[in-house]
Amino acid sequence: MNRRYRKTIIAGNWKMNKTPSETKAFAEEFKALLPKTKWCDVVLCVPFVDLPAAVRGFKDSRVSVGAENLYFEKSGAFTGEVSADMLVDLDVKYVIIGHSERRQYFGETDVTVNKKVHTALEAGLSPIICVGESLEQREMGVTMELIALQVKSALAGVPAEQMRRCVIAYEPIWAIGTGKTATGDQAAEVCSFIRATIRSLYGARIARGVTIQYGGSMNPKNAAELLSHEDIDGGLIGGASLKPDQLMEIVHAANQD
Ligand code: PEP
Numbered sequence: 001m002n003r004r005y006r007k008t009i010i011a012g013n014w015k016m017n018k019t020p021s022e023t024k025a026f027a028e029e030f031k032a033l034l035p036k037t038k039w040c041d042v043v044l045c046v047p048f049v050d051l052p053a054a055v056r057g058f059k060d061s062r063v064s065v066g067a068e069n070l071y072f073e074k075s076g077a078f079t080g081e082v083s084a085d086m087l088v089d090l091d092v093k094y095v096i097i098g099h100s101e102r103r104q105y106f107g108e109t110d111v112t113v114n115k116k117v118h119t120a121l122e123a124g125l126s127p128i129i130c131v132g133e134s135l136e137q138r139e140m141g142v143t144m145e146l147i148a149l150q151v152k153s154a155l156a157g158v159p160a161e162q163m164r165r166c167v168i169a170y171e172p173i174w175a176i177g178t179g180k181t182a183t184g185d186q187a188a189e190v191c192s193f194i195r196a197t198i199r200s201l202y203g204a205r206i207a208r209g210v211t212i213q214y215g216g217s218m219n220p221k222n223a224a225e226l227l228s229h230e231d232i233d234g235g236l237i238g239g240a241s242l243k244p245d246q247l248m249e250i251v252h253a254a255n256q257d
Helices: 022-035 049-056 084-089 100-105 110-123 135-140 145-155 184-202 202-207 223-227 246-253
Strands: 010-011 040-046 063-067 094-097 128-131 166-171 209-216 235-237
Touching: 010 094, 010 166, 010 209, 010 246, 022 063, 022 246, 040 049, 040 094, 040 100, 040 128, 040 246, 049 063, 084 110, 094 110, 110 128, 110 145, 128 145, 145 184, 166 184, 184 202, 184 209, 184 223, 223 235, 223 246, 235 246
Parallel strands: 010 040, 010 235, 040 063, 063 094, 094 128, 128 166, 166 209, 209 235
Antiparallel strands: none
16 A cells, blocks of 8 residues: 555455345444544445445444446447446446456457446446456466556556546456465555556556555455555455455555555
8 A cells, every 4th residue: 555645445346245124224324333533444345236225334434435346338228228428327337347256258349448447437326447467378378468458458548637436456367256365465566567557557646646445355364464565556356355354344444554
């Protein structure tokens, strides 16, 4: 983390878990645990149907609410999809874009990710853009090339003044939901490379202000070590974000000196 230049953001990704009633209960429990000091930002990304309960539950707290996806068109005949304006109207602030599960199971590509990033930014949302390699790609030695391609494609056409609102999450696919975490050095190496890629596109001043998270089995035990690296500015957390006490332990880890 480097709090001097950029925000530390701990974000939960609930995936397809919890009902609206469970969301309400989670918010009550989590708010009661929130520390008084404000160093890191906390974001909870929840399923679409849970968004109203989450926004209500976290009103007047410093937890922001995010969606897990959106559609890139403004409106129209796209049955089952959700637009950026619908999210903004609910007071949603963040949206995860290009999570590996969406790339893997729902056919998202670098092209649709780029369209969604533009749609989110134009609507005033902050995109959390996910990038990451599979185990096969890591073993083939193409991680950095792949990450550069994903970052550059996601940000194609994004103007410098909108970069302030973009968050990048480095999520090695082999570490998501598997209990296998990248070592701090592995994660830091790729996060530094992502910052260097952004520097090559936007210059040093903008690059040093971008929040770059690590995601992949982050938990209360490994969070402090991962977050101790200069270029890891927070976490995108799946499994451990479903339990208020575990998520709060990670927030505490991000609040260390
Ligand atoms: C994720 O969903 O982005 C994630 C990192 O999940 P987990 O923490 O469960 O590996």
